[in-house]
Amino acid sequence: MVAGFTMLLAKLAAIVGWFGKLAVALFVAGWDFMRDVACWPFEQCMQIVVTAVGAVDLSGVVGNLQSWGALPAEVLNILGLLGVPQAAGVIVAAIAIRLVLQLIPFTRLGS
Incomplete structure (x- = not known):
């Protein structure tokens, strides 16, 4: 049991x-x-x-980037030492952030 x-x-x-x-x-x-x-x-x-x-369409930007390689090596070296590529990157990032922030509602586009 x-x-x-x-x-x-x-x-x-x-x-x-x-x-x-x-x-x-x-x-x-x-x-x-x-x-x-x-x-x-x-x-x-x-x-x-x-x-x-x-x-x-980024063909215009790509076309301009090809002319960057046509510069002499000495000029590219000096531009690199001056930080032009980094500065251009910062400027492009700032413009992109500004455009994205303008898409937030209640803000005006074009300001």
């Missing part, structure tokens, strides 16, 4: 353990779903941004 009672308690413990694992698995799956629901719109917006950036 005691062995049957022990076996019954072991089965009940196994069933409760299975339901516990099921509850944990359901919680993890629900958490993953909620995280995906939150991340999906952001991912779609980033795909639109990537498509928009890929559609920008």
Whole structure:
């Protein structure tokens, strides 16, 4: 009789353990779903941004960069020592940041 009672308690413990694992698995799956629901719109917006950036025509900029290599080596060395490439990078980054900040609602474009 005691062995049957022990076996019954072991089965009940196994069933409760299975339901516990099921509850944990359901919680993890629900958490993953909620995280995906939150991340999906952001991912779609980033795909639109990537498509928009890929559609920008940069042929004029690339054409001007080719003339940079036509300068003599001495001139390029002096420009590099003066920090012209770094300064140009800072200026381009500042212009890009300014353009992005102007896209914030309630600010005027063109200011």
